[in-house]
């Protein structure tokens with residue numbers, strides 16, 4: 001394409017390239033690219049015990065996880081989930097509660113959070129995924145309201161005042177300072193899993209079905225794609241790892257309350273990241289998350305902008321939607337078509 | 345028993361205002377299949393316009409209605425050109441995202457300016473007493489004004505050239521273009537009207553309840569519920585849907601904590617959508 | 632021998648409109664059955680009923696011995712029923728090959744990805760799209776999109792294929808090509824139920840024809856019989872051109888016989 005890049009043209013070249021290759025996943029370059037990113041996340045802060053870098057990368061890992069799981073719905077199946085934060089928040093609550101009140105080991109509490117939230121979203125998903133496109137999007141906003149109201153009235157979880165974790169909980173991990181590293185590495189592992197999962201799904205039959213749903217749901221169903229089951233599965237899968245990340249995040253903070261756990265800013269940022277990097281791509285979402293984290297770091301330290309983080313996120317999203325609907329990857333693919341084969 | 349009846353009547357009064365708000369949403373929806381996710385924030389905009397005009401400039405609260413109406417229209421036309429115009433004819437996902445983005449910016453600016461503090465505009469009107477119960481004057485007047493504006497909208501859509509053209513565009517945009525109706529201008533006008541309605545209903549709600557910058561989410565959800573109850577793209581249905589929602593709130597409030605009302609309404613939203621994909625009082629293209 | 636597809640008193644109404652009314656017919660394995668009727672007769676609606684887009688309000692649909700009445704489209708597709716759309720519905724941002732792979736993956740055979748791609752390739756060749764395999768569907772011409780519809784349905788390796796006006800909007804050369812493709816599909820043992828307005832084409836392609844009018848069966852039989860049926864001619868009087876074409880066929884029934892041998 002050497003004509004000027006219109007949004008429509010961008011839309012055409014971007015994303016949605018289900019790979020129909022079938023070779024084992026570990027023989028593919030992209031698999032090793034993900035592995036390289038994970039290795040960088042593990043090694044760089046560990047060198048010289050760089051806590052500041054670790055905290056910044058930790059946030060990037062959270063963003064990457066949330067955005068790449070959101071991408072399963074938004075980029076693959078074409079459904080906007082405005083309320084992906086409930087996965088994160090509920091996961092946080094389940095984990096913190098099990099660790100604090102029942103002395104569960106962290107890993108088991110995390111697993112319970114992931115499985116519990118996934119199962120719950122599968123059930124929810126069967127219901128609300130009967131709604132098409134925009135109506136699904138609207139109902140995801142309602143889910144946030146609903147879950148938040150529930151948690152605020154749920155006394156075992158401390159209602160609106162939340163749950164504090166007692167410091168004793170960090171003892172099995174070797175004390176608070178070491179626990180922070182443990183949590184960080186666990187988070188990076190979850191991030192890596194998210195990227196592998198996104199990639200594996202994209203190159204699978206399941207992914208092909210989801211992409212077909214995203215393009216034309218009626219036609220997909222008529223061709224035999226079991227749309228209700230696939231959508232509910234994707235929705236439920238997109239809940240699993242974010243719930244675990246929520247568990248880790250609030251375990252690390254040793255405190256959880258409804259207003260933090262269900263802060264819509266985070267799920268909003270996940271949407272911005274997806275669109276920024278290029279919905280439907282694995283690389284783009286990781287890249288978008290990293291760039292967004294950098295941008296955000298700059299905004300927060302800048303006096304003028306710190307109050308207007310949402311404004312900047314909104315403006316960014318608007319510009320992307322208006323002028324670059326393919327996001328960064330759409331742009332890169334259209335400039336360098338070869339990259340499309342390497343960068344999924 | 346009488347308490348419930350009083351609560352129901354009050355629900356209808358407030359429901360009329362919700363219906364007016366939902367008309368704004370459904371007008372845009374009906375004409376161009378765009379879901380305006382700035383709707384809630386536009387309602388809040390009306391509330392803050394009321395607050396600023398009434399408190400800072402000392403205007404009588406109800407006299408802020410005309411400036412809010414006009415201001416809302418202007419803002420709506422601007423919204424059309426910024427966020428909606430380029431989305432026409434693209435997947436619905438895109439207009440959802442673009443209005444969502446604008447909403448983020450508005451919310452960001454709003455919280456930057458006012459934080460999340462609670463604001464309140466007090467109007468003192470004599471209530472109407474029936475037996476032991478007194479219906480607040482503000483509720484009665486807000487309901488009356490909402491009904492009046494809804495009636496004017498109906499007349500506008502059915503009796504004026506512009507309104508008829510809008511309905512033609514809603515029914516079939518291509519056909520309307522073929523007979524020479526300038527659709528782009530009309531689409532901009534439709535968004536203008538939709539936002540003006542949101543603003544005015546916000547201004548009316550502002551005379552009833554306290555509000556914050558973030559109050560919009562709840563009212564937006566109510567508008568969606570009303571819209572599915574009333575049928576998409578159907579302003580008359582929206583008013584009926586508003587009354588239905590008001591009745592429901594009236595029936596529920598005496599028994600259920602306030603924080604659950606929205607959840608119940610949301611559940612209703614999903615159930616109705618699943619059971620009646622076109623709304624209960626559905627008359628598709630009835631605009 | 633039992634019928635491949637059997638409709639028993641099937642009815643569908645949209646509000647006050649009875650789009651399909653008490654319709655019954657059987658279809659044999661290996662047959663090309665033509666479905667004609669004026670615009671709005673309910674032909675596309677009938678397809679939507681057969682492949683589960685709409686559930687009928689009354690009656691039963693049995694496919695290959697299985698009662699599929701009211702089943703969802705993706706279930707029916709698994710039983711070996713595929714269709715094309717009157718208004719093309721490609722996955723616009725996927726290549727032709729990917730489009731067809733979806734068909735093959737989720738069709739009757741429920742193939743794994745790799746084997747599905749081979750099946751897709753084969754279908755693409757049959758439909759004559761091999762030089763477009765890597766093209767995004769949205770860059771295809773109308774004729775290309777129509778062929779893609781066909782290739783995608785074919786990739787599902789169906790037992791029965793429903794074709795909804797695949798010739799509409801094509802130029803004479805494209806029509807000739809498409810007719811060849813349809814014959815080749817039938818030669819592979821796939822039964823075909825076809826809606827078409829081009830009388831010439833459907834008369835020569837079909838073994839049997841059913842005429843639908845206002846949702847009801849007006850006539851059924853060999854093409855030559857149907858074309859001579861006064862009721863059918865009357866139903867088409869609203870469209871004099873079609874009526875003329877029909878009569879043209881009634882006068883030269885010989886052409887039907889020869890058309891059956893490819």
Ligand SMILES: Nc1ncnc2c1ncn2[C@@H]1O[C@H](COP(=O)(O)OP(=O)(O)O)[C@@H](O)[C@H]1O
Pocket residue numbers: 645648650668669670671672673674675676677
């Ligand atoms: N989804 C629908 N809702 C309401 N009416 C419909 C719907 N689909 C088709 N119809 C109506 O049913 C009748 C038959 O339409 P159709 O089956 O498309 O006819 P055709 O024989 O031309 O394919 C028409 O009057 C059409 O308007």
Ligand SMILES: [Mg+2]
Pocket residue numbers: 674675676717
């Ligand atoms: Mg038709």
